[in-house]
Structures are given as structure tokens and as C-alpha cells.
Amino acid sequence: MTTTALIDRPEAPVGPPRLGPADLRAAQARTLDAPRLRYGILARALFKMTDLAYGPERGSVKFAMLEFIARVPYRVGCLALARCRRRSALARRVFERIVQTRAEQDNEQWHLLILQDLAQRRGLRQPFLRHRLAPWLVALCYYQVSWLLLVIRPQASYRLNAEFEDHAEHEYMAYVAEHPELDAQPDPGTYAAEYGQYGSLADLFRQIGHDERMHKLDSLASMSAPRFGQDEAPLGL
Ligand SMILES: [Fe+2]
Numbered sequence: 050m051t052t053t054a055l056i057d058r059p060e061a062p063v064g065p066p067r068l069g070p071a072d073l074r075a076a077q078a079r080t081l082d083a084p085r086l087r088y089g090i091l092a093r094a095l096f097k098m099t100d101l102a103y104g105p106e107r108g109s110v111k112f113a114m115l116e117f118i119a120r121v122p123y124r125v126g127c128l129a130l131a132r133c134r135r136r137s138a139l140a141r142r143v144f145e146r147i148v149q150t151r152a153e154q155d156n157e158q159w160h161l162l163i164l165q166d167l168a169q170r171r172g173l174r175q176p177f178l179r180h181r182l183a184p185w186l187v188a189l190c191y192y193q194v195s196w197l198l199l200v201i202r203p204q205a206s207y208r209l210n211a212e213f214e215d216h217a218e219h220e221y222m223a224y225v226a227e228h229p230e231l232d233a234q235p236d237p238g239t240y241a242a243e244y245g246q247y248g249s250l251a252d253l254f255r256q257i258g259h260d261e262r263m264h265k266l267d268s269l270a271s272m273s274a275p276r277f278g279q280d281e282a283p284l285g286l
């Protein structure tokens with residue numbers, strides 16, 4: 050098999066693992082017991098701005114805005130990786146990273162669709178200015194920052210994404226802990242075929258939180274070998 054044939058082969062991206070009810074509860078407990086990462090100035094500014102714009106309370110509408118932004122680093126990553134494909138010696142590894150990055154981008158897209166669906170089902174208003182235009186502008190800035198960091202200092206770009214994912218992981222798990230009534234509310238299963246059907250809304254949020262943990266670990270692993278041609282060091286996490 051030639052390298053070219055391998056690269057062109059269509060391959061279904063594999064997303065984060067889907068967990069059963071007991072594992073989802075264990076994942077929530079593990080997240081809530083773990084300290085958050087130490088966030089840098091860019092991440093703290095982003096989180097502060099979202100708190101100011103959308104309020105400190107956790108909820109579907111605020112989560113949807115964060116998911117809108119969360120896709121950005123993966124788009125940047127796919128573009129950057131596509132540029133590396135011509136380097137045949139690294140082609141297979143680049144291809145594998147592209148598959149992984151696209152899987153994470155798709156996963157974030159499902160999160161966004163699920164949260165928008167939940168917000169609509171709850172009749173929550175999403176005014177155009179605050180919930181369409183503002184996230185788009187923030188995503189545009191985040192795109193430029195991610196791209197610049199990836200070019201001049203890839204480790205900082207992956208670290209920023211890891212901090213964003215860590216924040217999301219803790220926010221989802223804390224939200225479930227704050228709202229025990231979610232355990233009695235059914236998952237509407239609007240995207241069950243693509244994302245799975247869960248026993249309750251609480252488990253749906255726990256699954257999303259666990260996905261964010263997987264994204265975080267992948268970004269932290271990427272920090273150890275941010276440029277192709279370097280071997281990744283084990284994280285021991
Ligand atoms: Fe997400």
C-alpha cells in the first residue's frame with residue numbers, strides 16, 4: 050500500500066468513549082474531586098467575559114455559547130495539519146492527527162446542537178445580538194489567537210485549548226451537581242442516532258463533561274510534541 054493510498058482512504062473518525070450510567074457518575078465524581086488547571090491570562094479573560102455577558106449561572110444557553118467557540122481550535126488545527134500533509138515522511142502521523150482533530154470538532158458540533166435543542170425545548174430566549182453575533186465575534190478573535198499561537202508557540206495554543214476544555218468539563222459536572230432534578234428528567238434523544246441515548250438529562254450532561262475531559266487530555270498530550278517530527282512524551286495522567 051502506498052502512502053498516498055493510505056492518506057486518501059476514507060476513515061470514520063472515532064470520538065470520545067460513551068459511558069454507562071455508573072461510569073458517568075464516577076466520571077463526575079472524579080472531575081469534581083480534581084483541582085482545575087491553573088488558567089492563564091487569555092483563558093481567564095475569556096471566562097470572565099462570558100460571565101459578564103451571560104451571567105455567572107450555569108445553563109444551556111451559556112453552554113451553547115461556549116460550545117460555539119469550542120469548535121474554533123479544532124478548525125485551526127485541521128487547517129494547520131492540512132498544510133503538513135505534503136511532508137511525506139510525516140504523512141501517516143499527520144493523517145492520524147487530522148482524523149483525531151476532526152473527530153473532536155464533530156464532537157463539539159454535537160454538543161452545540163444538543164444544547165441549542167435543549168435551550169429551545171425549555172423556551173429560553175437567545176437574542177441575536179448576545180447569542181449569535183457576540184459568540185461569532187468572540188469565535189473570530191479566538192480563531193486569530195489560536196492560529197497565531199499555533200504558528201509562533203504551539204505549546205501555548207494547546208495549553209489554551211486544554212484550559213478551555215478543563216473549564217468546560219468542570220462547568221458541566223458542577224451544573225449536574227447543582228441540579229439533582231436533572232436525574233429525573235429524560236434525555237429527549239434528539240440526536241440519539243449520532244450521540245447516543247442516555248437515561249436522564251443528568252447523564253447526557255455527564256457524557257458531555259466527560260467528552261471535554263478527553264479533549265483536555267488530548268490537548269495536554271499534544272503539548273508534549275506540538276510540532277510534527279517530535280515524539281510525544283507520556284503524560285501519566
Ligand atoms: Fe464541547
Ligand SMILES: [Fe+2]
Nearest residue numbers: 119214261264
Ligand atoms: Fe471540548
